Amino acid sequence: MxxxxxxxxxxxxxxxxxxxxxxxxxxxxxxxxxxxxxxxxxxxxxxxxxxxxxxxxxxxxxxxxxxxxxxxxxxxxxxxxxxxxxxxxxxxxxxxxxxxxxxxxxxxxxxxxxxxxxxxxxxxxxxxxxxxxxxxxxxxxxxxxxxxxxxxxxxxxxxxxxxxxxxxxxxxxxxxxxxxxxxxxxxxxxxxxxxxASFDRKNLSLEVRPGIKRFEQIEKFITPRKNESGIIYCLSRKTTEELASKLKAKGHIVEAYHAGLPHDTRIQIQDDFINDHSKIICATIAFGMGIDKSNIRWVIHYNMPKNMEGYYQEIGRAGRDGLASDTLLFHSYADVVQLQKFASNAGNSEVQLAKLDRMKQYSESLTCRRKILLNYFGELKQEDCGNCDICRNPPKFFDGTIIAQKALSCIYRLKEQEPLTTVIDVLRGAQNEAVFSKNHQSLKTYGIGKETSWQHWQNYLIQLINLGYIEIAFHRHNNLQLTEIARNVLFNGEKVQVAKVPDRKAILKNTEEASTGTTNSLFERLRELRLKIAHEEGIPAYLIFNDATLKEMEKERPMTDEEFIQINGVGRKKMQDYGYQFIKEIIAFSKKKRKPKKKKKGNTYKITLELYREGLSVEEISKKRELAITTIYSHLAKLYTNGEEIDMSRLIDKNEIESVKKAREKLGNPETLKPYYEHFEESLDYWTIRCALAVLDKEEVPGE
Missing domain, CATH: 3.40.50.300 (P-loop containing nucleotide triphosphate hydrolases)
Known part of the structure; x- marks a missing residue:
């Protein structure tokens, strides 16, 4: 071929x-x-x-x-x-x-x-x-x-x-x-x-945060993104409903989605999301495989996924149009324990547990996350990505030997028979049933870490698990146990470097720094036009043009068919169906903003106008300029709209103008050319319709 x-x-x-x-x-x-x-x-x-x-x-x-x-x-x-x-x-x-x-x-x-x-x-x-x-x-x-x-x-x-x-x-x-x-x-x-192909989706930012005050973090994350579509993945059906309810109470347009809902309800929720009637979906992993929506701008994992394949596929639903998009994963010890139970009961538990362990390593990593993700799929990457939380804010390490000795000693005194939560309670000197019922308050390590917060101890213990000093005995009620190398820290003076725990206020503050975009930009105007047309035609907005195409329109400002079809994502049929209205919106916005016109565009109109004044026909101008006939029609229609003396009777007769006028009244003044084209059963071409509308639009301007 x-x-x-x-x-x-x-x-x-x-x-x-x-x-x-x-x-x-x-x-x-x-x-x-x-x-x-x-x-x-x-x-x-x-x-x-x-x-x-x-x-x-x-x-x-x-x-x-x-x-x-x-x-x-x-x-x-x-x-x-x-x-x-x-x-x-x-x-x-x-x-x-x-x-x-x-x-x-x-x-x-x-x-x-x-x-x-x-x-x-x-x-x-x-x-x-x-x-x-x-x-x-x-x-x-x-x-x-x-x-x-x-x-x-x-x-x-x-x-x-x-x-x-x-x-x-x-x-x-x-x-x-x-x-x-x-x-x-x-x-x-x-x-x-x-x-x-490369698994590296460079447009996706990767971020993992501790699972503290998740709702507050999510609310602050999505508020500046209220015009964008996003998905929040949850582990349980109950969480999807509770989270959706809380977000609705805060004024967000959000729905819960899970396999327990009636079939018709699920279809409706999915259609509403695809068609931009709702912006946010709180969902279990049952949602999304059938979604080809290109303008999802962010994905949040409320809970940790059970494997890297699932995580990659789910974050991959953001930014399919290639524009910058955000992904956020909340990681908590409780999620690991719950997923561990699920994996242990699976038919291929050994494989499931191994995959879960890799997911856990990713979540708790202190090195570039994209490296870990790509390495998992066999794509070795040497340099850091610069677009993940670790690259943007590299962790600061300090001598955590005393912290490690306190933690390891406490586990030893507890005879390796307590889970992480109880270990922290003993270190902090908690006065609760879990401590008193087993007389743990009498241990020498009781309260030796009371000056350190619960969240900090949790982070330090997880780091010690990742460093190999502690292991979780999942088959023994998730009790923490010491490994062989723990003895080196307790008895042989081995030093331990620990990463500083990020400040919680700083974590929450970061959510407010998302770019919001201006609401009065050309991109927003084009999005509104796209949504209006989509609702009229009953198809998803991104099937008309995706966000990347609209962004290019905003940047290039195409004002003729010749320029419009050069935009990536604009094919011949879409130019015929939607070009007229989008070009009209771009011209109107550019006039309002008083943007200086590009010299090149001014020249191309001027050349067409000079040849027209010499008496050449549209076909002759097209041949002389080596441009499509449709482009010349577009030039002349725009020149006429801008006040140049163009004899439209040379392009279109009065009967055709009258027919288009009647069709406009009957159709309710549609925004695109497609309804006219269908109304005339293809007997009038797009360019005749466009020229007729240019005449009618000018007739309705006062003083013309």
Whole structure:
């Protein structure tokens, strides 16, 4: 496949000028008929690896996807880009499915999304040769080694036998080495080319905080981000509901989501979030796999996740558009103990406990967090990232030998038969039942650390656990025990360096320093316009344009179609559907702010105007300037709006203007050109409609 054709298709349908790393190589491999395994982080551009080939391959592309919401989201996005696609699953009526079967027979579809359970339903409509490509999304679901095993995926191995000549592309965001090989074996593609993209999501900031006053910290974190979408992950259903209730009481637009809610309620909550009716979701991990929302700006973990794969996938739901986004994880000893119990009761407890231990090490680390995260997925990184809490505020160490001796001695005096909370109570000289019932107040170590706060002792003990001086006996009621090397500190004078505990007030203050953005910026104006159009069309706002595209519009200020289509994320169809209104908003904002126009843009209008005054037709100007006819129409419409003497009767007749005027009244003055285009059943093109609206808008200006 020629590179120029691939790039033209990429811009025409997806709005991008160039491929991201690995995309072109993967697509080339597909066209060569090879099987492929793609490991690419969330937001890395996996979908284009099969969606773009689907447009150019002769027959239909079959996409296996695990969730109804994910299918609908993908198909809505493809349709918005002018790509014929459909999904088939159990949520549809028989008539809806029959319509899809007819479209398959007529070869009207380029992509068909199917749930694993629905494969047999469509089998009779397909034969070897009628399927150009098979894409298996969320491929880690097939492997019991993976973190999200789904039994329905195990039947997918038959696809390669059913369609031996059809290339298979398996895609996932998270899979370690064992899982990768298992995916290939189970799908009968053992020789698949493996493409592993970088797991480094540089736009995500990483932060871990002690789990103290969590609600206060969360409230201060989200208040300056009230216009942004975010997810708060919780370990239990009860926590999601309690947290959502507290945040609602503070005036935030928030909903709780968990598997215990009725199906219809969950669908509604998810739709409201996707469509920006609600900004925050407090959820268990049941939420999010089917979400392709690109403008989630932050993710908070109220509790520690049970493994690094889950954590990476969940934080990966933020910043899919590539813009800076924040992630925050609260870590507490209580979470570790609870997750330890869950893992111990799992079928593969040994694996679960090992994964939990790695998650714990990440949370308690005093070195660059991104290094640890990337190392886990086999991507070795030498330099610090500069975008995590450790890099921004490196810990300060001091001689903590006396602190360590007090703690280790207390554990020894307690005969290694008490958990962390009781050890701290004895060190601080607490007068409670846990101490008095066992006569711990008579120990020599009782009260020897009363000058140190409870939270500081907790932090120091966790550091000593990480340093290997103490271990948690999970099988003995989580009692703290001394290791062999603890003797070196107690009896041989070994020194211990301990990190200074961050000041709690400083932690809470940091939450107030988030950037809020200006509410009267062009970006905000464009967001409001996008949301208005999205509500009118009944689709999620990010399917119109994502935040990164709006940011580029804010920076570049495109005022013609030629300039507008140069913006990343703007394809031909989206320019036709939405360009008129967005350009109009940019021009209005720029006039209000009295921004000086770029010289280059002034020149391009001037050249078009001079050629027009010489009597050249639109077609002649287009040919002479080597610009699209639509761009020349755009120039002339703008020049007319700005007061230049343009004879619009040369561009559009009075009957067409009158027709558009009647349509505007009937349609209720819609903000985009698309309703007009559909109203006229495509008999009037976009540019005629646009010119007519320019005339009508000017007629309504007083004094004109």
């Amino acid at each position: 020629e590179e120029s054709r691939l790039l033209n298709t990429l811009k025409e349908y997806f709005g991008y000028e160039s491929f991201r790393p690995l995309q072109e190589k993967i697509i080339a491999s597909v066209f060569e008929g090879r099987d492929n395994l793609v490991i690419m982080p969330t937001g890395g551009g996996k979908s284009i690896c099969f969606q773009l080939p689907a447009l150019l391959l002769p027959e239909i592309t079959l996409v296996i996807s695990p969730l109804i919401a994910l299918m609908k989201d993908q198909v809505d996005g493809l349709t918005a880009n002018g790509i014929p696609a459909a999904f088939l699953n159990s949520s549809q009526t028989e008539n809806q499915q029959q319509d899809i079967f007819k479209r398959i027979e007529k070869r009207e579809l380029k992509l068909l999304y199917v749930a694993p359970e629905s494969l047999q339903v469509i089998d009779r409509f397909l034969s070897n040769g009628k399927v150009s490509l098979i894409a298996i999304d969320e491929a880690h679901c097939i492997s019991s080694w993976g973190h999200d095993f789904r039994p329905a995926y195990t039947q997918l191995g038959y696809l390669k036998k059913r369609f031996p000549e059809t290339p298979v592309i398996a895609l996932t965001a998270t899979a370690d080495k064992a899982t990768r090989q298992d995916i290939c074996n189970q799908l009968n593609i053992p020789n698949a080319e493996k493409h592993i």
